Amino acid sequence: MTGTKIHCLHLVMGEIGGVGKSWFTKMLIEAYINLKLDYFVVDCDETTPNVGRAYDRTNYDPAYLAKYDLLVAKATEDLKPLLNTLTDAGKFLADAPKLEKKAQAAHDKEMSAATADVLAKVKNAAKDYQVALAAYEKAKLEQMPSPPRKPIYFISEDMDSRDRPSFMLGMAMEKDTIVNLPAQVTKVVNSWIQDSGLLLMKEYGLKTICWFVGKPSQASIDQLRNLHSFHDGQLQIVLVKNNFVGHAGNWVDILDDVMVSFLKNAGIISIDINDLRLNDEQRKLIDREYAVFSELIDPEDDRLLFHEKMKIRQYLDKTIATVIDTGLLPGSASEQNKPTKAAKGGDDG
Numbered sequence: 444m445t446g447t448k449i450h451c452l453h454l455v456m457g458e459i460g461g462v463g464k465s466w467f468t469k470m471l472i473e474a475y476i477n478l479k480l481d482y483f484v485v486d487c488d489e490t491t492p493n494v495g496r497a498y499d500r501t502n503y504d505p506a507y508l509a510k511y512d513l514l515v516a517k518a519t520e521d522l523k524p525l526l527n528t529l530t531d532a533g534k535f536l537a538d539a540p541k542l543e544k545k546a547q548a549a550h551d552k553e554m555s556a557a558t559a560d561v562l563a564k565v566k567n568a569a570k571d572y573q574v575a576l577a578a579y580e581k582a583k584l585e586q587m588p589s590p591p592r593k594p595i596y597f598i599s600e601d602m603d604s605r606d607r608p609s610f611m612l613g614m615a616m617e618k619d620t621i622v623n624l625p626a627q628v629t630k631v632v633n634s635w636i637q638d639s640g641l642l643l644m645k646e647y648g649l650k651t652i653c654w655f656v657g658k659p660s661q662a663s664i665d666q667l668r669n670l671h672s673f674h675d676g677q678l679q680i681v682l683v684k685n686n687f688v689g690h691a692g693n694w695v696d697i698l699d700d701v702m703v704s705f706l707k708n709a710g711i712i713s714i715d716i717n718d719l720r721l722n723d724e725q726r727k728l729i730d731r732e733y734a735v736f737s738e739l740i741d742p743e744d745d746r747l748l749f750h751e752k753m754k755i756r757q758y759l760d761k762t763i764a765t766v767i768d769t770g771l772l773p774g775s776a777s778e779q780n781k782p783t784k785a786a787k788g789g790d791d792g
Contacts, residue, residue, distance in 0.1 A: 448648055449648050449649075449650055449773070450615050450616055450617070450618060450619050450620075450648060450649055450650070451615070451619045451620075451649075451650050451651075451652055451771070451772070451773065452611065452612070452615040452619075452620050452622070452641070452649060452650070452651045452652070453471060453619070453620065453621045453622060453652050453654060454622050454624060454632070454651065454652070454653045454654070455467055455468045455471065455621070455622065455623050455624060455654045455656060456624040456628075456629060456632060456653060456654070456655060456656070456670075457626070457655055457656040457657055457663070457666070457683075458626060458627060458629045458662075458666045459626060459657070459658065459660075459662065459663065459666075460625075460626035460627065461626075462626075462656050462657060462658050462663070462685055463656050463658075463683075463685045463687055463716070464623060464624065464625075464626070464656045465488070465493055465494050465623055466716075467654060467656050467683050467685070467716055468486075468494045468621060468623040469494060469497065469498065469736065470716065470759075470762045470763065470766060471621055471654065471766060472484060472494075472498050472621055473736055473737055473759055473762075473763055474763045474766040474767055474772060475619070475621070475772070476737050477737070477759075477763050477767075478767070478772065478773075478774055480619065480772070480773055480774065481618045481619070482618060482619045482620065482621055483499075483614045483615075483617075483618060483619070483620040483621070484498045484499035484502075484620075484621050484623075485499075485595055485611055485614070485620060485621070485622045485623070486499065486503060486622075486623045487594075487595055487596055487597060487608075487622060487623060487624050487625060487628070488623060488624075488625040489594070489596050489598065489625070490625075492623075493730075493733060494623040495623070496733040497733040497734060497735055498735060500733075501588075501589050501591060502591045502592050502594075504733075507591075508591055511588060511590075511591065514588040515587065515588060518583075518586045518587045518588065519587075521586055522579065522582055522583060522586060522587075525575070525578055525579045525582050526579060528575050528578075528579075529572075529575040529576055529578075529579045532568075532571050532572040532574075532575040532576075533572060535568050535571075535572075536568045536569055536571075536572045539565050539566075539568035539569070542565045543562070543565045543566065546558065546561045546562040546565045547562060549561070549562075550562045592610075593607060593610075595607050595608050595610065595611060596608075597624070597628045597631045597632055597635065598628065598631070608635055608639075609635075609639055612639065612641065612644065612649070615649055616644075616647075616648070616649055619773065629666065629670070633670070633673050633674070636651070636674065636678070637673075637674070642674065642677050642678065650679065651678060651679065652679045652680075652681065652771055653670065653678055653679065653680045653681070654681045654683050655667050655670060655680055655681065655682055655683060656683040656685055656716075657682060657683065657684065657685060658685050658687070658692065659684070659686075659692030659693055659694045659696070659697045660692050660697065661697065663697075664697055664698075664702060667680070667682060667711070668705070671709050671711065676709060676710070679710075679771070680709070680710075680711045680712075681711070681712045681713070681714060681769060681771070682706065682711055682712070682713045682714070683714055683716055684713060684714065684715045684716065685716055686715055686716065686717045686718065687716075687717075687718040694715075698713075712769050712771070714765050714766070714768075714769060715765065716762060716765065717758075717761075717762075719754075719755065719758045725747070725751060728746060728747075732746070734746070736755060736759055737759070739752065739755060740752040740753075740755050740756045740759070
């Protein structure tokens with residue numbers, strides 16, 4: 444639609460467990476951070492929402508969730524003075540029509556500075572109320588903690604929970620939404636895509652992109668073909684070829700001429716993601732603290748040594764560029780947005 448802002452719903456999937464979906468989801472988020480784009484994160488992994496814990500702490504960090512009610516109580520207490528001012532201003536505004544007649548009569552009789560001030564105050568009741576309201580709303584927005592979203596999974600038989608994934612459509616229409624899907628839910632997700640009318644929403648400014656993370660195996664290729672076929676070629680798919688150390692097989696052997704031709708004819712983009720070889724201590728740090736990579740390489744962050752930061756930064760630069768070069772991210776075609784370094788920032792959802 445001409446003039447309609449296009450938003451993206453990114454679904455990161457792959458039927459095989461341990462293939463690197465969560466890792467790639469983090470890289471996709473880092474691309475958004477680098478481009479300084481707003482985004483939501485939805486981690487549908489019920490057992491280990493590591494992406495959510497790192498990049499969407501408001502909704503997934505148990506420590507935050509445990510103290511959420513206390514944070515609300517404190518913010519409510521801190522806002523009381525402004526709320527009292529607003530309440531008083533509202534009562535005064537309600538009485539203003541009656542008070543104005545008395546104030547006008549008193550001023551007509553005395554014509555003093557005091558009666559003039561009272562009359563001016565009554566006449567400004569509406570304006571003063573709006574000022575008090577604006578001050579309260581501004582403080583509330585700044586001080587009240589964001590309420591956590593209900594978790595979204597694709598495994599529940601409960602009707603309310605089954606309908607909940609469709610909440611993501613509203614989120615994605617507001618700003619781009621990145622979804623980390625667990626393994627072995629492809630069948631359910633495919634049915635949801637089909638039943639929800641998701642693919643029709645492209646007409647209304649919502650583009651769905653499926654990042655299919657696979658390792659070099661015939662099983663991954665078969666699942667990719669099935670995904671494309673199930674949606675009659677209407678779903679934008681990106682094959683994320685995971686080249687992690689320890690994955691048996693070689694993509695050169697898997698992607699023969701026939702498969703390469705299929706990818707081209709199907710409009711499936713193919714990208715390579717390599718391994719970031721971390722030592723045990725570095726990996727434990729990232730896992731233990733649910734670290735955000737672009738925060739780890741910040742010069743003021745003291746969790747890693749300088750040479751360790753440079754190694755991660757170099758990896759992020761290359762991987763982010765690979766994601767951006769697909770041309771599927773907002774603004775990714777603009778040369779000024781090409782990553783020169785992994786930038787700190789972004790919305791954690």
